[in-house]
Amino acid sequence: MITIQKKNNLVIVAVIGEFTLTDYREFEQQVLYKTHFDGKANLLFDWRDMLNYTVDVAWEEIKFMRDHGSEYNRVAVVTDDEWQTWATWVFNLFVNANVMVFHDYEEAEAWVSENE
Structure with missing residues (x-):
C-alpha cells in the first residue's frame, strides 16, 4: 500500500507493507500528472x-x-x-537528478525541499 502527498513541487510517497505493481502504477500516474503541469518534481520515498x-x-x-x-x-x-539502499543507487543510474539515501525522515525532507 502507498500514500502519496503533494507539497508544492514535492511528491512524498510512503510505502507500507508490500509494494505492488498496482501501487507503483498509481505512483506513476501521480508523478506524470505533476511533472506534466508543474515541470520537474522532487521526490521523497519513505x-x-x-x-x-x-x-x-x-x-x-x-x-x-x-x-x-x-x-x-x-x-x-x-x-x-x-x-533498499543498494537498489536506490541502481535507480540512480537511470535518472538525471541528485539522489540521496537518508535514515532520518526530517533530514530527507529538508534536503529534498531545498531551493523550492
Whole structure:
C-alpha cells in the first residue's frame, strides 16, 4: 500500500507493507500528472515501513525511470535497509537528478525541499 502527498513541487510517497505493481502504477500516474503541469518534481520515498516489493515492481521502476528520469530535480529515499539502499543507487543510474539515501525522515525532507 502507498500514500502519496503533494507539497508544492514535492511528491512524498510512503510505502507500507508490500509494494505492488498496482501501487507503483498509481505512483506513476501521480508523478506524470505533476511533472506534466508543474515541470520537474522532487521526490521523497519513505520506505521505512516497506516489507518487500514484487519483481514486477522492480522491472516497472527501471522502465519508468529510463523513460522519465530527467523529470526530477532531487530524489530522497528514507530507509534503514541495506538492500533498499543498494537498489536506490541502481535507480540512480537511470535518472538525471541528485539522489540521496537518508535514515532520518526530517533530514530527507529538508534536503529534498531545498531551493523550492
